[in-house]
Amino acid sequence: xxxxxxxxxxxxxxxxxxxxxxxxxxxxxxxxxxxxxxxxxxxxxxxxxxxxxxxxxxxxxxxxxxxxxxxxxxxxxxxxxxxxxxxxxxxxxxxxxxxxxxxxxxxxxxxxxxxxxxxxxxxxxxxxxxxxxxxxxxxxxxxxxxxxxxxxxxxxxxxxxxxxxxxxxxxxxxxxxxxxxxxxxxxxxxxxxxxxxxxxxxxxxxxxxxxxxxxxxxxxxxxxxxxxxxxxxxxxxxxxxxxxxxxxxxxxxxx
Ligand code: KIV
Numbered sequence: 467x468x469x470x471x472x473x474x475x476x477x478x479x480x481x482x483x484x485x486x487x488x489x490x491x492x493x494x495x496x497x498x499x500x501x502x503x504x505x506x507x508x509x510x511x512x513x514x515x516x517x518x519x520x521x522x523x524x525x526x527x528x529x530x531x532x533x534x535x536x537x538x539x540x541x542x543x544x545x546x547x548x549x550x551x552x553x554x555x556x557x558x559x560x561x562x563x564x565x566x567x568x569x570x571x572x573x574x575x576x577x578x579x580x581x582x583x584x585x586x587x588x589x590x591x592x593x594x595x596x597x598x599x600x601x602x603x604x605x606x607x608x609x610x611x612x613x614x615x616x617x618x619x620x621x622x623x624x625x626x627x628x629x630x631x632x633x634x635x636x637x638x639x640x641x642x643x644x645x646x647x648x649x650x651x652x653x654x655x656x657x658x659x660x661x662x663x664x665x666x667x668x669x670x671x672x673x674x675x676x677x678x679x680x681x682x683x684x685x686x687x688x689x690x691x692x693x694x695x696x697x698x699x700x701x702x703x704x705x706x707x708x709x710x711x712x713x714x715x716x717x718x719x720x721x
Contacts, residue, residue, distance in 0.1 A: 469545035474599040474644045486679025501544035512551040527553040533573045540574020550575035554609045563589035581607040583634020602638040602646035622655035635659045639666040648673045672698040
């Protein structure tokens with residue numbers, strides 16, 4: 467049975483009522499499978515740089531990569547809301563942020579996501595003023611991993627970090643972001659942001675259970691990238707191994 471298209475307003479209305487499940491999708495078949503399973507939000511994350519394209523981190527992902535994968539996901543015509551990451555270097559100014567957000571919308575995204583808080587507020591305002599729904603991303607910012615010495619560090623551990631996160635979240639909420647990913651934020655701070663922001667849903671990843679929703683990189687959830695699994699994920703199945711076994715079995719039974 468087909469579902470009605472999910473809207474960003476409906477996702478926001480889940481606040482305090484219903485947990486929001488978000489999974490990444492990078493291609494047509496996975497978008498269809500996740501949509502058929504009832505996932506309300508699909509994110510074409512720039513994590514595709516690692517789990518699809520084989521780069522060491524997300525800083526190698528370009529607008530051309532993003533557009534290609536957003537188009538593939540959009541071709542599945544999911545009822546799920548489709549989000550797309552603005553990739554590294556694509557939102558340095560409000561003008562470039564808006565141009566690239568429009569390109570992602572034209573490719574089929576329903577909303578865009580970018581990493582950062584107060585420092586990217588003019589870019590966020592430009593995107594929202596053009597009527598494009600926006601999702602923030604605070605905490606560990608993968609596009610800044612090289613500045614962090616290549617380490618994915620937990621955020622909000624000290625009071626200065628906690629204050630900064632609260633300020634950034636409040637700024638994004640006031641600008642009109644309907645959602646914000648909280649990545650590797652200490653669970654008490656993630657919970658505090660969730661309680662403080664009444665007009666923005668928080669979507670946690672590695673930030674504990676106190677967020678309004680959770681997001682996972684789908685290959686992590688289904689064992690599709692078996693060479694690395696984040697500590698906070700327990701795969702629900704092992705598709706990578708299932709593929710190896712199916713292929714070995716076929717090779718061993720060639721006529
Ligand atoms: O790129 C991505 O997939 C993401 C999620 C992990 C939130 O940003």
